[in-house]
Amino acid sequence: MSLRSFALYFVYFCTNNTDTSHTGTPYMFDWNDLRYFLELSRRGRLSHAGMHLGVDHTTVARRITALEEKLGIILFDRTNRAYSLTAEGRRLLIHAEEMEAKSIALMDDITPAKEGPRGVVRLATPEAFGSQFFARHCKNFHAYNPGIMLELVAETRQFSFTRRDADAAITLARHDHGRVMSEKLGDYRLGLYAAPAYLQQRPPIVQLSDLRQHHFIWYIDDLQPLPELQLLDKAIPDPKIIMRTTSVTGQANVAESGLGIALLPCYLADRMKVLTTVLPGEVSITRELWLTMHEDTRHMPHMECVWNFMANLISGERPVLMGHR
Structure with missing residues (x-):
């Protein structure tokens, strides 16, 4: 796991991770799934999100489906090739963007970059x-x-x-x-x-x-x-x-x-x-x-x-x- 991925996991684990209904231990999101979720919510199309992430559109679709199955909710309404957030998706978006912001702030704090x-x-x-x-x-x-x-x-x-x-x-x-x-x-x-x-x-x-x-x-x-x-x-x-x-x-x-x-x-x-x-x-x-x-x-x-x-x-x-x- 990269340092950046570790920081993302760490921030989420410390601030939001309290679901113990399945295993008795906190459930941890796969940040990579949330990255795909964030990009698709911003781009609206699988191909556009895939292009931005550097992957094929089928990979984006697969990761979104996996995330929906893990959470047990539908995150996007599919209309032709366009994807728009459902009410549940909009709620997740708020938390996902908070995670993104905290992870960036954490990385800037512990590994200050010249850029x-x-x-x-x-x-x-x-x-x-x-x-x-x-x-x-x-x-x-x-x-x-x-x-x-x-x-x-x-x-x-x-x-x-x-x-x-x-x-x-x-x-x-x-x-x-x-x-x-x-x-x-x-x-x-x-x-x-x-x-x-x-x-x-x-x-x-x-x-x-x-x-x-x-x-x-x-x-x-x-x-x-x-x-x-x-x-x-x-x-x-x-x-x-x-x-x-x-x-x-x-x-x-x-x-x-x-x-x-x-x-x-x-x-x-x-x-x-x-x-x-x-x-x-x-x-x-x-x-x-x-x-x-x-x-x-x-x-x-x-x-x-x-x-x-x-x-x-x-x-x-x-x-x-x-x-x-």
Whole structure:
């Protein structure tokens, strides 16, 4: 047995192990079975959990079945290929995550590692924030936290902490559903941007009313996942939209090609040298950035590292987020 496995067994044996109904001695979970349980609860599919654990999906299925048989309960509802926790599974999840947190803390205490806290954190962000802003700082995150594997999910959609879609999320509004902890970290600004090639071929823009003669690139309304991003109609009266896309990065690239004007985050558009601002004094929208984590994991050492890094990053990069042109 490895030192890490011993620590896991030790923590659980000392804190939770009181069932003597079968043998007269405390029943000890096989931590490996709980590892499979934790990964499947977080990934939702056997293949995804197996990939993360480095085993075949049939191995995951076998270990979950074995755990259910030992406990005498059903931990997952099976719907097609998706696995979701039952009420019993959710109760076990609380204890399993406590064991995981205690074991990590114990290992950090008895065998301090130069690399600091260890773990895997799936961070969900809006598409442009993750791919165009945070991705540029991942090298620094790894330099300070080499023991943490970061999984960046940069998609503009709603995430469920109940379904464990993510361990942490950057959102545009406070997340107040379920057992989560949210904190506002800062703001970012959006403005109108266009390519000089477009502006030179169209009527001049001196005031807000001049925008009625211009073309805009925007989201697809019925595929807009976040109400916080329904901004264009509020900023521009009756905009003439010539093209729509679900991607903010796509909007920026279309504007760069010279097709029209786009309402873009400054942290994205200011880096594109071809784009220039349009009526920056009249059209300026500020949105919030919130960091949310499940309250059961918020104070785990590796989650604390992510929280602190994101808070410091957003505070330190305020000029970029708010626009520096």
